Amino acid sequence: GSGSSSTGSGKIERFSTSGFILAAIGSSVGLGNMWKFPYITGKYGGAAFFLMFIICLIVVGLPILLAEMAIGRSGRGNAAASLFNITGKKHWKWIGTVPVVTSFLIMCYYGVVAGWTLHYTVLSFSGSLSDVNTDFTAAFTNFAGGYAPLFWQAVVMLITGIVIAKGISGGIEKYNKILIPGFLVILLILMFRSLTLPGAGAGVEFFLAPDFSKLSRASILTALGHAFFSLSLGMGCMLTYGSYVRKEQSLGKAALAIGAGDLFYALLAGLIIFPTVFSYGLKPDQGVGLAFMALPAAFAQMPLGAFFGGLFFLLLAIAAITSCFSILEVPVAYAMGQWNWSRKKAAILVCVFSFILGVPAALSVGGVLSFISLDGKSIFDLFDFVTSYILMPVGGFIVTIFTGYAWKRAGEEAGISGFWYDTWMFILRYVAPILIILIFLYSVGIIQP
Ligand code: PHE
Helix, strand or coil: CCCCCCCCCCCCCCCCHHHHHHHHHHHHCCHHHHHHHHHHHHHCCCHHHHHHHHHHHHHHHHHHHHHHHHHHHHHCCCHHHHHHHHHCCHHHHHHCHHHHHHHHHHHHHHHHHHHHHHHHHHHHHCCCCCCCCCCHHHHHHHHHHCCHHHHHHHHHHHHHHHHHHCCHHHHHHHHHHHHHHHHHHHHHHHHHHHHCCCCHHHHHHHHHCCCHHHCCHHHHHHHHHHHHHHCCCCCCHHHHHHCCCCCCCCHHHHHHHHHHHHHHHHHHHHHHHHHHHHHCCCCCCCCHHHHHHHHHHHHHHCCCHHHHHHHHHHHHHHHHHHHHHHHHHHHHHHHHHHHCCCHHHHHHHHHHHHHHHHHHHHCCCCCCCCCCCECCECHHHHHHHHHHHHHHHHHHHHHHHHHHHHCCCHHHHHCCCHHHHHHHHHHHHHHHHHHHHHHHHHHCCCCCC
16 A cells, blocks of 8 residues: 555655655745744845845755755665664764654644644634724734634644655645645735735835845844754754655755745745735734734735635645644654654654644643743743754754765765865855854854844
């Protein structure tokens, strides 16, 4: 059967060329692009920040992306097994479990937010967000503070689990091939709508007008950290997806396509969000407020707002769920490889456990568990903080050190030589590790902006 192959002796699962590119874009394009990127760009200097982000993406992001994919394809296993297979050294297997744990922890809270987007998709299409007199801040706070998010989180886990259980070509590849093109169509419709709203120009200006005076150390480190998160690096996603790539496929071209796709979707998201918010005289809030409070207020005033608002949240939901596929595949591949579980068993158990561990996160955003706080952070914030700011940099560091120092034949697998190989190695050996340490020290507050 196609759904129950195991690693090693069983049927070998592979992506098609385009299937891999689409799945990797599905992974990289997520809530980070649709929601976080626009507001940090607005905050840190518009086009000036955007430029910084592009530089970080090219100089640090793409080399690490290439390294992760090459490790996966050469090692032909989950994150831990690949590092071991390449070197034959036991300690790399242990080091390789770090990204597996990271992805599992990310799944726990990312699934919660993905659930919110599904709930808002349904609310919006059903017309429940159409009353302009609603207090959208209170509405979101009430929702997130109740128990309904658990239901939506379970729906996300169920969808993700089913797709992962179907395997690579019949699951991950198949659904990304449907969802990612659909995503682009919705994105273009919404961009056309938002750019033709009265006063849209002010939003475009807020998003993109360059303000080089805002380029501080904080904005550069933010751009770097986001380049990392946005390309799904440092937690084994691209490595695990890479292990299903055919030998003939060019990894260099794939890295360029994935980077370009990530950038393109982030740009379009900003061109939807800010013109819409500014056109209705709302404030470009940060974080949760922007997507779940300011935007619903704008859509409520817009003609056919229930429809356009529904499309917008559907967009967020697709972005989040295609990222969930890649996040969940990391621990599932690990369980299959290390413990010899069938794909089905691994998918079910990983889903169930990440749901259970995600429950406290879901109930800590204004809910019954919000009284628990460490250093001013709720359980939800802690999941985010520990994964994005500590474990992902550690994972990225592992990849750079492994490829730069421990693996002698990386260039052959990556398909590069000469000048490009030297540049790649220079970045992996010196530039990226130093920058990663800086982001890390900055995020945990040891160096101040
Ligand atoms: N890259 C995704 C985003 O931008 C998030 C993500 C991180 C997905 C890590 C997978 C792994 O939202």
